[in-house]
Amino acid sequence: QVTLRESGPALVKPTQTLTLTCTFSGFSISATGMSVGWIRQPPGKALEWLALIDWDDDKYFSTSLKTRLSISKDTSKNQVVLTMTNMDPVDTATYFCARRPPRILMTDSGYFDLWGQGTLVTVSS
Amino acid sequence: QSVLAQPPSASGTPGQRVTISCSGSSFNIGGYTVNWYQQLPGTAPKLLIYSDNQRPSGVPDRFSGSKSGTSASLAISGLQSQDEAEYYCAAWDDTLHGVIFGGGTKLTVL
Numbered sequence: 001q002v003t004l005r006e007s008g009p010a011l012v013k014p015t016q017t018l019t020l021t022c023t024f025s026g027f028s029i030s031a032t033g034m035s036v037g038w039i040r041q042p043p044g045k046a047l048e049w050l051a052l053i054d055w056d057d058d059k060y061f062s063t064s065l066k067t068r069l070s071i072s073k074d075t076s077k078n079q080v081v082l083t084m085t086n087m088d089p090v091d092t093a094t095y096f097c098a099r100r101p102p103r104i105l106m107t108d109s110g111y112f113d114l115w116g117q118g119t120l121v122t123v124s125s
Numbered sequence: 126q127s128v129l130a131q132p133p134s135a136s137g138t139p140g141q142r143v144t145i146s147c148s149g150s151s152f153n154i155g156g157y158t159v160n161w162y163q164q165l166p167g168t169a170p171k172l173l174i175y176s177d178n179q180r181p182s183g184v185p186d187r188f189s190g191s192k193s194g195t196s197a198s199l200a201i202s203g204l205q206s207q208d209e210a211e212y213y214c215a216a217w218d219d220t221l222h223g224v225i226f227g228g229g230t231k232l233t234v235l
Contacts, residue, residue, distance in 0.1 A: 037224065039170075046127065047162070047170065047213055049224035063221050096169055104176075109217035109224070111160040111175040118169050 002026035004036075004097050004116035011122050012087050018121060022080040022097030029055055029073055029080065033102025036080040037112060038071070040093040048093075052100065053080055087123045094118040128153065129214055129227035136233040142202040145230045147214030149195050153225060157217040159197040161190055164211045164229075173212070174199060201232075209234045 008020035022036060029036055037052040051071045052060040061069050070083045080097060098112035130148040137143040147159065161174040172181050174190035177197065189200045197216075201208055214227040 039224075039226075046229045047164075047215075047226040049215075049226060052224065060223050062223055107157055108176060109157040109160060109215065111172055111215070112162075112170075113172050113175070113181065115169040115171070 002099065002114050004099060004114060006095060006097050006116045006119040008095070008119055008121065010120060011124065013125050014088055014123060016087050018082075018084045018087050018091070020082045020084075020095055020097075020119065020121075022082070022116060024078050024080070024097075024099065027099060028075070029053075029078070030075050031055060031102070035100040035110065036073070037098050037100055038080075038082045038095060039098060039112070040091075040095045041118075042090075042093040045093075050084075050095075051082060089123045092121065092123045094120045127228040128218060128221070128225045129216065131212075131214060131227040131230045133228065134231050134233065136235055137201075137204045138235045139204055139206065141204045142200060143204060143232065144201075145199045145212050145214075145232070147197045147199070147227050149197075149216060149225075151195055152220045153195075153216040153218040154192065154197055155195040156219060159190065159192055160215045161188075161197075161199045162213045162215065164213065166210070170213065204234055206234050208232060 004024040034055045038050040053071045068085045096118045098115040103110045158176045162170040163173045164170040177192040178190040218225045
């Protein structure tokens with residue numbers, strides 16, 4: 001059974017750095033083509049993709065946030081860590097991690113087939 | 126404003142067929158496959174359609190996806206009250222080098 005679970009602080013202060021951990025089971029991020037991504041959703045708003053890390057350590061970031069984001073993986077612990085610097089109240093959102101299985105064709109967008117339950121992060125002083 | 130344009134709302138009565146559109150460009154929908162996600166209130170999104178028109182195991186065949194050029198559509202037939210949710214389209218974008226989501230469509234079952 002594949003599961004993903006996000007963990008991290010529920011409250012951060014403006015200008016602080018947010019560190020979120022995605023702990024997963026039932027698959028290996030070392031498997032060829034496997035990826036894990038982060039997506040967030042401000043209250044009452046749409047989904048916004050943040051970052052993606054591939055099995056071979058390739059990394060992709062949202063253009064609008066790339067200067068503030070970093071992503072890493074710990075294969076032995078089955079974890080993916082997202083870091084976001086200089087947090088602001090507009091970053092208040094539920095943060096999800098999700099698995100992206102291997103793409104078949106180069107024209108595949110790739111899809112997130114399994115998601116964590118999400119963790120709400122509030123940015124406030 | 127999202128790169129992928131969806132109507133903010135849609136509605137239908139039980140048993141009806143409704144469609145939700147998703148409009149993009151040659152840099153995303155026109156060049157890559159489209160995925161659809163269903164998000165019930167207070168829950169994480171769930172994959173509904175992948176690779177334009179494929180249903181994951183367990184998704185009823187009342188849900189179908191299609192794509193033509195730079196637009197995609199999600200169709201729901203035999204509408205049920207439990208279909209009331211937010212629906213998002215998504216695709217890879219070449220210019221942004223990343224995943225993009227539509228703004229979401231809130232489906233109301235009247």
